[in-house]
Each structure stands twice: as structure tokens, then as C-alpha cells.
Amino acid sequence: MNQLPATHPRHRGTRTFSFWAFLYIGLMVGLLFCAAISFGTYFTLKAITKGNLVPVAHAAQIERHVHLNLNIVINQPGKQQDWPAYSPNNLVVPANSLVTINLHDYDLGNTAMPKNTPFAIVQGTVGKVAYLNGHAYSALALDKIAHTFTIQQLNINVPLPGDGKESDIISFTFQTGKAGTYYFRCFDPCGTGAIGWQGPMVTRGYMLGTLSVQG
Ligand SMILES: [Cu+2]
Numbered sequence: 001m002n003q004l005p006a007t008h009p010r011h012r013g014t015r016t017f018s019f020w021a022f023l024y025i026g027l028m029v030g031l032l033f034c035a036a037i038s039f040g041t042y043f044t045l046k047a048i049t050k051g052n053l054v055p056v057a058h059a060a061q062i063e064r065h066v067h068l069n070l071n072i073v074i075n076q077p078g079k080q081q082d083w084p085a086y087s088p089n090n091l092v093v094p095a096n097s098l099v100t101i102n103l104h105d106y107d108l109g110n111t112a113m114p115k116n117t118p119f120a121i122v123q124g125t126v127g128k129v130a131y132l133n134g135h136a137y138s139a140l141a142l143d144k145i146a147h148t149f150t151i152q153q154l155n156i157n158v159p160l161p162g163d164g165k166e167s168d169i170i171s172f173t174f175q176t177g178k179a180g181t182y183y184f185r186c187f188d189p190c191g192t193g194a195i196g197w198q199g200p201m202v203t204r205g206y207m208l209g210t211l212s213v214q215g
Helices: 011-049
Strands: 067-075 085-087 090-094 099-104 130-132 134-139 144-153 156-161 170-175 182-185 208-213
Touching: 067 144, 099 130, 099 144, 130 156, 156 170
Parallel strands: 067 099, 090 208
Antiparallel strands: 067 085, 099 170, 130 134, 130 170, 144 156, 144 182, 182 208
16 A cells, blocks of 8 residues: 655644745845845936036037137237237037137247146047147146137136247147037136236137037
């Protein structure tokens, strides 16, 4: 006569206990995993909002590459005597594009920059450099700067060397983002007033111009 082996009650209990224990541990591990993912996402988003990571907008597709000529002139007919000026004073460029500026400075000579100025360093351009006759530079000495080309809203700054010739070409490339109106200006105190921050430094049409980024 075939008889099924008797199952000990304690044995049955242990098996039931193991099943619930595994289920419990499985659930706990799952919960911890979800919590880890949630915290990770939360802190990453927080870092992006604080600007600790590179914003995604900067990785936007580049649509065009335009080249513009820009001069710094002085004592032009109809202009205020001895006031340097960007010419042209309004630049129109496409959105989400690369813009290369080729600049001639006809107002050479150095104007000493204040100590601790952030405007002696090239910032916001492709490669974080500008080129003088094809030679890259990333900063200039405080007493070797004639003017700067600065767009504060876009964190772009290019110090322009003061010792040189009118035939020198200073070039740099930056990327535009969304459409809008921005201002380029000089942050080397080349103007009038006691410390050189007045007159052409704060007057449209001189060392203060407009960059129209058009979508
Ligand atoms: Cu200037």
C-alpha cells in the first residue's frame, strides 16, 4: 500500500515562513530602489534649476554660421569728438546660430582696467578664446587692453588688445540662443568723467550697441 510520507507540521510552518520572509524582503528592496530613484531625480532636477549643470538649451541645433565685420572708430563726421564708437552699432544675427565677428580697432592705445576686473578674460566664445591675427588668446594683461566687446546677458566677454595696428584683425565666435534684444558694450573705462565710465561708455551709438537675435 502506497502511503504518502507524512509532512511534519513544523516543516510546513517553516516553508510558509520562508515564503512570507522572501516576499517581505523583496518588497523592502523594491521600496528602497524606488526611493533611491526618486531622490536621484529630485537632486538632479534641483542641481539643474540652480544652474549647477550645463543647461540643455545650449546643446540646441546650430542652424547657421554668419560672419560679421565690426569696427571701433573714433572722430567720425557727425560724431562726438574723441568718443570711441562701435560701427555698426546694431548687429542683426539669426537665433541658434554661430556668429563670427571680425573686428578692426581704430582706437588703439591701452586704458588700464580696474584691479580684480572680470573683463580681462575671454568668456562665452567658442573655445573660450579670441584670435589676434589668427593667434588664440584667452586673457590680456590689465594694462594691455584698449576696449572690450561684452554682452553681459549672454556671459560673453572679449578684451581687445591695445598695442597693435589698425590692420590687426581680432576675431571670435559665439553661439546665439533664442531670439531677443541684447546689448554689447565696452567695460574698459575708455569714456569721459573722472574714472572714464561716462560719455561714450553709457551712450547708445558709441560704446553701447544692440545685438538683435532674430528667430
Ligand atoms: Cu572702450
